Amino acid sequence: MANTHPWVLGLTGGIGSGKSSASKFFAELGIEVIDADLVARQVVEPGSPALNAIVKRHGESILDTNGALDRSKLREIVFSDNSEKLWLNNLLHPLIRTEMLDQLARAQSPYVILEAPLLFENGLEKYCQRTLLIDVQLELQLTRTCERDKLTLDAARAIVAAQMSRSNKVKKADDIISNSGTLAALKSKVQGYHYSYLKRVKLHSCADKQQ
Structure with missing residues (x-):
């Protein structure tokens, strides 16, 4: 097969x-190119379950004026607290991996x-x-x-x-x-x-x- x-x-x-x-x-x-950094952004787009989970944990102050994730604020939190970094990695890494593999599987180029x-x-x-x-x-x-x-x-x-x-x-x-x-x-x-x-x-x- x-x-x-x-x-x-x-x-x-x-x-x-x-x-x-x-x-x-x-x-x-x-x-076709699957950009891992771009996938990492896609899984936390407004309305996504991942972003909703982050907001539930850290409040709406984690969002910018457009309702998107304020990455600089989140970076400050995880860099100063290893437990928060671990929580975020446990949330995002499986989602990023799944989306990344899905995009790879859908590719049509040689x-x-x-x-x-x-x-x-x-x-x-x-x-x-x-x-x-x-x-x-x-x-x-x-x-x-x-x-x-x-x-x-x-x-x-x-x-x-x-x-x-x-x-x-x-x-x-x-x-x-x-x-x-x-x-x-x-x-x-x-x-x-x-x-x-x-x-x-x-x-x-x-x-x-x-x-």
Whole structure:
């Protein structure tokens, strides 16, 4: 019996690595991208059971003027109280995982990308047939982050330090794109990997049909 599950590529990279640009180039090639960060926002949209549960626990002051979740206020609460962080994770992580897997299963492209900055940190690679890391040297990563997000160097360093180390990501990833050059160079590398993944998907499909 053929496998009906999609062939999933896990795409990750630290802040300022160029992961979002790589994701966009894959999308231009016709590959559907499921963004884990976007899914995390979708499960707490106004009217959702998750947002209702958060409001019930913390009151309507947790909402902004449009009735949406005020993420900065929630962040302050969970960062100062580990029990609240645990409660929130227990609420949201199963919902995010279910929605993410549903979106992956509905994808119609030859393969589908799961884009997640915390792919390895959250163990999401277990849902992927292969993983691709967009890698960049620390100095360039900090420079890009400061310029893009208008951050101080210390603030950028703190964000990078909170993520899995570059060396550990390199060890875990199946494939690595070094993104120290231009966007055109990154696009060319993405195209190369895209065609290699299409070959892998074809072999995967043939193997399934023989089972």
